[in-house]
Amino acid sequence: MSSADCLFCKFVSGVVEPDVVGETEHSLAFRDINPQAPTHVLVVPKRHVANAGELAEVSPDNLQDVVLLARAVADDEGLGGDYRLVFNTGAGAGQSVFHAHLHLLGGRSMQWPPG
Ligand code: AMP
Ligand code: ZN
16 A cells, blocks of 8 residues: 555655665665765665554564665665664654654764664
8 A cells, every 4th residue: 555645655656766775575775865874774665654663563574674674785885783773653753754664874973862
């Protein structure tokens, strides 16, 4: 299922072409347009779901696939096993696109707690 108004569904269907860095049958990885680190990639399930929890509920296999694709991209980017994975969930936590996406951030030192 896709949503006609969803930007990431348009990436998946090819109506709009992102800067793709990886892909599996069920997931797509592309560079964030406003990078917050030298490597900032978004990994999305090809099916439209709103957030990570919903993805875990409807397709745990796809959630696993998203995380494994993020790891593969991190390796391709030469991050040496040092990177951060983030699922923002809800506007109050910074989610602005309501198609589940995993942020892969790396290539610089990371602070904790996050802002
Ligand atoms: P979030 O705020 O967690 O929902 O993350 C949404 C991300 O999508 C942000 O980091 C944006 O920079 C990114 N984004 C928005 N529009 C585009 C686009 N056209 N291509 C790539 N990334 C985008
Ligand atoms: Zn979507």
